[in-house]
Amino acid sequence: MEFRTLYCGDVRVEHVGQEITLAGWLHRRRDHGGLVFIDLRDSRGIVQVVINPTEPDLDLDTVQEFRNEWLIQVTGTVSERPEGTVNMNLPTGQTEVLASSVNVINPSNTPPFNVNDSSNVDESLRMKYRYLDLRRPNLQENLWLRHRVVKHIRDFLDDKGFIEIETPILIKSTPEGARDYLVPSRVHRGQFYALPQSPQQLKQLLMVSGFDKYFQIARCFRDEDLRADRQPEFTQLDLEMSFVTERDVLNLTEDLYLDIMAKLAPEFSVTNPMPRIKYQDAMDRYGTDKPDIRFALELKNLSAEVQDFDFTVFKDTLAAGGCVKAISAPGCSSYSRKQMAGLTEFAVSRGASGLITIAVDEDGEQSGNSYRSVLSKYLSDAEMHLIAKATDASPGDLILIVAGKPKIVNAVLGDLRLELRDRLNLVDQDTLAFCFITDFPLFDWNEEKQRWDSSHHPFTSPTEEDEQYLDTDPGRVISKAYDLVCNGSELASGSIRIHRRALQEKVLAILGYTSSEMLERFNQLLEAFDYGAPPHGGIAPGIDRFIALLSRNATSIRDVIAFPKTQAATDPLFGSPDEVSTEQLRDLGLRIVPE
RNA sequence: GGCCCGGUGGUGUAGUUGGCCUAACACACAGCCCUGUCAAGGCUGAGAUCGGGGGUUCGAAUCCCCUCCGGGUCGCCA
Numbered sequence: 067m068e069f070r071t072l073y074c075g076d077v078r079v080e081h082v083g084q085e086i087t088l089a090g091w092l093h094r095r096r097d098h099g100g101l102v103f104i105d106l107r108d109s110r111g112i113v114q115v116v117i118n119p120t121e122p123d124l125d126l127d128t129v130q131e132f133r134n135e136w137l138i139q140v141t142g143t144v145s146e147r148p149e150g151t152v153n154m155n156l157p158t159g160q161t162e163v164l165a166s167s168v169n170v171i172n173p174s175n176t177p178p179f180n181v182n183d184s185s186n187v188d189e190s191l192r193m194k195y196r197y198l199d200l201r202r203p204n205l206q207e208n209l210w211l212r213h214r215v216v217k218h219i220r221d222f223l224d225d226k227g228f229i230e231i232e233t234p235i236l237i238k239s240t241p242e243g244a245r246d247y248l249v250p251s252r253v254h255r256g257q258f259y260a261l262p263q264s265p266q267q268l269k270q271l272l273m274v275s276g277f278d279k280y281f282q283i284a285r286c287f288r289d290e291d292l293r294a295d296r297q298p299e300f301t302q303l304d305l306e307m308s309f310v311t312e313r314d315v316l317n318l319t320e321d322l323y324l325d326i327m328a329k330l331a332p333e334f335s336v337t338n339p340m341p342r343i344k345y346q347d348a349m350d351r352y353g354t355d356k357p358d359i360r361f362a363l364e365l366k367n368l369s370a371e372v373q374d375f376d377f378t379v380f381k382d383t384l385a386a387g388g389c390v391k392a393i394s395a396p397g398c399s400s401y402s403r404k405q406m407a408g409l410t411e412f413a414v415s416r417g418a419s420g421l422i423t424i425a426v427d428e429d430g431e432q433s434g435n436s437y438r439s440v441l442s443k444y445l446s447d448a449e450m451h452l453i454a455k456a457t458d459a460s461p462g463d464l465i466l467i468v469a470g471k472p473k474i475v476n477a478v479l480g481d482l483r484l485e486l487r488d489r490l491n492l493v494d495q496d497t498l499a500f501c502f503i504t505d506f507p508l509f510d511w512n513e514e515k516q517r518w519d520s521s522h523h524p525f526t527s528p529t530e531e532d533e534q535y536l537d538t539d540p541g542r543v544i545s546k547a548y549d550l551v552c553n554g555s556e557l558a559s560g561s562i563r564i565h566r567r568a569l570q571e572k573v574l575a576i577l578g579y580t581s582s583e584m585l586e587r588f589n590q591l592l593e594a595f596d597y598g599a600p601p602h603g604g605i606a607p608g609i610d611r612f613i614a615l616l617s618r619n620a621t622s623i624r625d626v627i628a629f630p631k632t633q634a635a636t637d638p639l640f641g642s643p644d645e646v647s648t649e650q651l652r653d654l655g656l657r658i659v660p661e
Numbered sequence: 662g663g664c665c666c667g668g669u670g671g672u673g674u675a676g677u678u679g680g681c682c683u684a685a686c687a688c689a690c691a692g693c694c695c696u697g698u699c700a701a702g703g704c705u706g707a708g709a710u711c712g713g714g715g716g717u718u719c720g721a722a723u724c725c726c727c728u729c730c731g732g733g734u735c736g737c738c739a
Contacts, residue, residue: 094699101696114699134689151697159699176690179672183700185688187672190731243739263739290738415664416735523739577739622732633732 069139069171075111077158081144088113088163089171091201092136093182102129106140106163107182109206113158115140115165123167135174135181135198141167184619194638196629204619208626212613214330216283219303222322228279228305233268235261235285240587243523244288247298255655261287264606267591269306270525270563273602274594281305283609292633294622295555295611299631303558306604312546312562315603316342316502319550319558323500331616334498340550344505353391353480355506358554360499361492365391365479366457368467377444379422383469390469391479394457395486398464399425399438406464412485413468418478424465426454435461484554493553498615500552508532508545509576517578522547524577525570525591526561527603533569540576550607557612560605567595 070089072081077088093107102117119126132138142165153159178194179187181201192199199205220230239246239260246260262268264286272280284304292298307315320340327336341359348357351364368390372380380390401409406423413421422441429436437450445453459465466482468475487493508528509518518540520526528536532543546562564570570592574584584592610623617626624630631637651657 094701096698096701097695098698098701099695101698103698103701105699116697118696120696148697151699153699156699176671180688183688185673188668188731191672193731240739244737266739288738291736293738294733296738520739525739632730634730638731 070108073110074106074108074113075158077113077144077161077163079146079160082146082161084144085141085166086144086163087139087141088115089137089139091174091181092132092134092138094134095132097130100126102126104129104132104138104140104165105182106138111157114153114156114162115142116145116162117165117168121164121166124165129168132170133174133176135177135201136170137172137174139169139171140165189624190632190638193630193632196639200628205625205628208613208617208620209628211330211617212609212626215326215613215616216609218326218330219281219283219322222325223279223281223305226279226318228281229277230282231272231277231280232282233262233265233272233284237262237268240267244290247287247289250654250656252653263288264302265304266523266525267588269304269604270591270602271594273306273308273565274597274599276308276600278308279306280604284606292631292635294624295614297610297623297627297630298635300623300627301609302606303609304604304606306602308600308602310562310601310603312504312548312603315560315562315605316504316548319560319605319607320500320502323550327498334496334616335494336498337500340500340502342502342504345503345507346505348503349476353476353478353483354554355503355549356551356554356556357480357501357503358484358487358493358499359501360494360497360553361487363393363395363483363486363492365393365476365483367391368453368456371452371456372449375445375449377441379420379469388470389472389475390467391475392453392457392465392467393479393483393486394426394459395464395466396460396490397462398486398490399427399462401425401464409466409482409485413466413478413482416478416481417474418468419470420468421478422467422469424450424453424459424467426459426461426463426465428461435459498552500550500557503549503551504547505544506547506549507541508543508547508573509540511541518576520573520577521545522559522561524574524588525563527564527569528573536572536576546603548605550605552612552615555611555615556608557615558605558607560603562601562603565595565599565601567592570595 068087070087072086072088074088074090088106088108090106090108093105093112096103100119104115104117105112106115117124117126117129140163142163144161145164147160147162177198178191179198181198184202184204236249236259239248239258244263246263249259249261251257251259265282265284269280282304284302285299286302287299289298290296324336324338327334343357345355348355350367351357353365369384372390373384383390409423410421422439424437424439424441427436427438435451435454439450441450453465457465466479468478506521508521508526510521512519522545527546528543529546535543548560549556550558564573571584574588610626613626614620614623620626629637629639636642
């Protein structure tokens, strides 16, 4: 006999009259004594089974022993539900299955938490019983969503002529960027493989090989501390193309995401086309290179307006090369002293020296506005007007001003902007506001180590116009790097790469590599460039973050990964990481040194 | 490594200005009743020394110290 002839979730009116066999988990039981209803659940849904004791082959006492999560096989007849008992909340709700026989395939212990609802459960308990958590509707939906998106990506790129190629998980450590996960070699005692932080150099080599358009759903590994949106292993859509410009990569990425949104998540409204914002503009207007553009509340630079004001804080800041910027919080002029203090504390905790507020009130006079602020002691009404005008503030608004080094001012006001977004409920949850950030600087100055770092990675190409400044002024060199950002979250990062050896060596030299270090770490790439390497570029969208954005119930990427790690990078289900046997250590030539 | 939040029957919560807590409620669990429910319903019952250790006190879930676990965040994430 077959385990089943129909899925629980597939029972419909068209099956009425048919004898079917179902196999599923007991989702819920409603026992009326003489009559028992069982909601039976399988991978495709839930159907109501009716246990009527008048059936000759049904033993009611047995059925009454069934409990939640028991795996049950039911044979019976599909029937239309009697009038008034239809359940429109279930896709199967116009039907029910009148059982003629039932069979326990496998009983279940009482589950450690409710499997048949979406109630909150302590996350470590959920992780310990991840296989049960995965039975619940939220994670089921998320993983199905993930599957559909990944399949869509594969089909989309296949259609565009891409080839999917797997690259090794055991590669060579190139210890810059994130910390590597290392794998000791048994064959070569004392030597190690590293797990890839991304297949970056491998995909560039595939371009040299002439594959032209490559992609991979690639697992990446970074041994850094975890966050809601960061796991030690995560998945990227890694893709690379030859003979392309930035515009080609951005257009392809835009097409891909718009296609996914249209076909798989049409309930969201999306930015189409996706705005392309230069890095410097993003910093000026939003204070960050990953702006949430669902709402305006843009940063305004007041440096020009306030430069002649008789106010020491502004004067000294500007004299020291700093800036004065502000945002206008709509409807917040009525904030209490305590609420204002809260905002100041928020700003100071993020590095600001202070926060200056101007509450804009209605005024019956010709001016229209009156102001409450510590600045009133120093500035004239006309000067206050100037600030209000520059920040587009209206009566009822609260102007928040930060003065200091541009980096800090942007960071603080950028964070305040997001804080106001949440406090004032400024965004629509059904919008995904994609945008591209372009024209990143090629290098960032590392104050601590007194050297230049790549702002993207060392293989990123400078623009042709700026190549001339590599020697004289690396800080002003703009790169061909770009990010895809959505609702304030970085979804993808990519660039046009360097494909000529001389330029690559020059960039590596600026980053502080000696010739011998270059050969030690990057020889495979540098040498490959000597064999007719084509110009190429690509992008690497994070799959986990994107699915989490699309999911209605995910609060972290853990909710879209089948078996994630805790914040301490452990797996409570398997108990990893764990010690290994002395034999295993001996094979590898390793010894554990106590702290 | 820093800062913040949390840990109370199997689960989720309440209680946390020390005493009325002999720890409450819901779900789950056990028993009984019940033939049209769908978060079924009714009655009865069992189940927690309040994450662990130490301390203060006549008295601690509640206050103090240490520690473990989970989460958020800063650092970190080319």
